[in-house]
Amino acid sequence: MKRTIQLAVLFALLFAPVFSAVADKKSEANKKAAMEFFQLLVGDHNYEAARAYAGEYVQHDPKIGDGYDALVTALKHRDAPKRKVEFKNVAADGDLVYLQTHREMKAKDDGSPARMVVTHLFRFNDAGKIDEHWTYAQSVKLKDSVSKHPLF
Numbered sequence: 001m002k003r004t005i006q007l008a009v010l011f012a013l014l015f016a017p018v019f020s021a022v023a024d025k026k027s028e029a030n031k032k033a034a035m036e037f038f039q040l041l042v043g044d045h046n047y048e049a050a051r052a053y054a055g056e057y058v059q060h061d062p063k064i065g066d067g068y069d070a071l072v073t074a075l076k077h078r079d080a081p082k083r084k085v086e087f088k089n090v091a092a093d094g095d096l097v098y099l100q101t102h103r104e105m106k107a108k109d110d111g112s113p114a115r116m117v118v119t120h121l122f123r124f125n126d127a128g129k130i131d132e133h134w135t136y137a138q139s140v141k142l143k144d145s146v147s148k149h150p151l152f
Helices: 002-043 047-053 068-078
Strands: 054-059 087-093 096-106 113-124 130-141
Touching (some): 002 047, 002 068, 002 087, 002 096, 002 113, 002 130, 047 054, 047 068
Parallel strands (some): 054 130
Antiparallel strands (some): 087 096, 096 113, 113 130
């Protein structure tokens, strides 16, 4: 029994860097795919090219239905201009990737300068496709900010 435990510990110590390297490669690949997908979809409005990244695509935004086609329909109704997406923070842990984006805008009620910060969380499947998407948004009027610290 003691010998089995020693072998198990030795195996874990020897192969932990290998497993970690595989996980890091997967995380890096998923980060790259998430940024490419988001730029194609939101920045370039190239919906057909972005489709290559979509898997099952369960949407957790209550304003958008499930499936890639429902997402595209919602985006087309927003009539947003094409732009280079500004990624402020990007992180991954295995199959989960979060992107934090930033956009300067005008407040809808009074036209004052405002900032929109949106965090997108994607879950990738084993084939490297996006199966789930969560969105968290925060809009701040700069004149109403109590904290004088920047959001980034």
